[in-house]
Amino acid sequence: MTLSRESAPSATPSTSADLEDVVRVGGALADAMNSVIEGKPDVVLTAITALLAEGHLLIEDVPGVGKTMLAKTLARSIDLSVRRVQFTPDLLPSDITGVSIYNQERHDFEFRPGAVFANVVVGDEINRASPKAQSALLECMEESQVTVDGHTYELPHPFMIMATQNPVEMEGTYPLPEAQRDRFMARLSMGYPTAAAEVAMLDHHGASSPIDRLRPVTDAAGIGHLSHAVRTVHASPAVRQYIVDIAAMTRTSSLIRLGASPRATLHLLRASRSRAALAGRDHVLPDDVQAIAPVVLAHRLLLSSEAQLARREPLEIVTELVRRTRVPAAR
Structure with a gap:
């Protein structure tokens, strides 16, 4: 396999x-x-x-x-x-x-x-x-x-x-x-x-x-090395559950006809790891998930007729659902 x-x-x-x-x-x-x-x-x-x-x-x-x-x-x-x-x-x-x-x-x-x-x-x-x-x-x-x-x-x-x-x-x-x-x-x-x-x-x-004056700051091997470092950033079970809970909120909301897919949860985890690494941390915080969730999830959603009639935006709805999802307690 x-x-x-x-x-x-x-x-x-x-x-x-x-x-x-x-x-x-x-x-x-x-x-x-x-x-x-x-x-x-x-x-x-x-x-x-x-x-x-x-x-x-x-x-x-x-x-x-x-x-x-x-x-x-x-x-x-x-x-x-x-x-x-x-x-x-x-x-x-x-x-x-x-x-x-x-x-x-x-x-x-x-x-x-x-x-x-x-x-x-x-x-x-x-x-x-x-x-x-x-x-x-x-x-x-x-x-x-x-x-x-x-x-x-x-x-x-x-x-x-x-x-x-x-x-x-x-x-x-x-x-x-x-x-x-x-x-x-x-x-x-x-x-x-x-x-x-x-x-x-x-x-x-x-x-x-100014784009004509740009000079490369790294190459393919360098990006590959950084991507490997990002993949190994630690995400605790509580943070993983938090990501799944946010995805589940999009699947049960009355405002959304089609919620986030399992692929979306994987993308959200990987993007959260990347954001944590760019901040110099070797672990993912709920703050990383909250910051990146709207741009990772919003474009995948299909809104219900009621949400469309109310002229709601997917980005706004995802931000609201993230705010309503229980954040894992610090240990």
């Missing part, structure tokens, strides 16, 4: 030196990204949290607030292979996964890798592709592999998809199915910048783009 990353036994627990590396490199990544993304330190922290937790990121907001810039900035800050896919209605699944082409010299088929064969895949306007093209991402997002013509090809490690979409303009778009939304560890909304941040943006971005 093949064990998942979460269920596989950990080789060695993280040491204080490993956690120091997480804090140091995570801080350097944050500094690099904050030099480009003005006035959004919380958004930058969540993006780094998802990266170290080996999750995928969905960036959803109105046009022009820096969704693609955030994805490109994170990719540029790390010395990794990066591919960008512009999702359009005529995009084919083979453009994403790859295709087998007959080689006349060898008299055999050879595989030509598609756009997902990179460490970081930036998918711009993912909801503009057809459902057929969107479904090409399901296997690679969950299993880090691609199957074409009966052959399975492993994707490079680390592997992360950062997708953007515009939730306002619905014409010519195809909403992501629940199965695909559930594969994204977190969903971010950029929001409009503050007045001071927008003035700073005009100053820094007016003549040239």
Whole structure:
């Protein structure tokens, strides 16, 4: 039986030196990204949290607030292979996964890798592709592999998809199915910048783009080392039960038609571990779970008709449910 990353036994627990590396490199990544993304330190922290937790990121907001810039900035800050896919209605699944082409010299088929064969895949306007093209991402997002013509090809490690979409303009778009939304560890909304941040943006971005001046602060091996340290951060039985209790609240609330999946609880645990490691701790606190739960859970929920009529937002509902869930007592 093949064990998942979460269920596989950990080789060695993280040491204080490993956690120091997480804090140091995570801080350097944050500094690099904050030099480009003005006035959004919380958004930058969540993006780094998802990266170290080996999750995928969905960036959803109105046009022009820096969704693609955030994805490109994170990719540029790390010395990794990066591919960008512009999702359009005529995009084919083979453009994403790859295709087998007959080689006349060898008299055999050879595989030509598609756009997902990179460490970081930036998918711009993912909801503009057809459902057929969107479904090409399901296997690679969950299993880090691609199957074409009966052959399975492993994707490079680390592997992360950062997708953007515009939730306002619905014409010519195809909403992501629940199965695909559930594969994204977190969903971010950029929001409009503050007045001071927008003035700073005009100053820094007016003549040239600061992203061109970015230099990588780590590489694929470095991210792999940090991700291993994150996986071994201790989560006590009480904290694990707390995560399950929060997920159960989403499944029993009258405001929610479809609650958080078991995959969501795994993502919440991994993201909480990542947040704890970035804070320099070798154990997860309920505070870590509370801080990251809304962005991990909200995009997976389907609201009831009553909640929709009342114009409730999933993020607001998750925040309320987390507040109502009993916090484990300190020992």
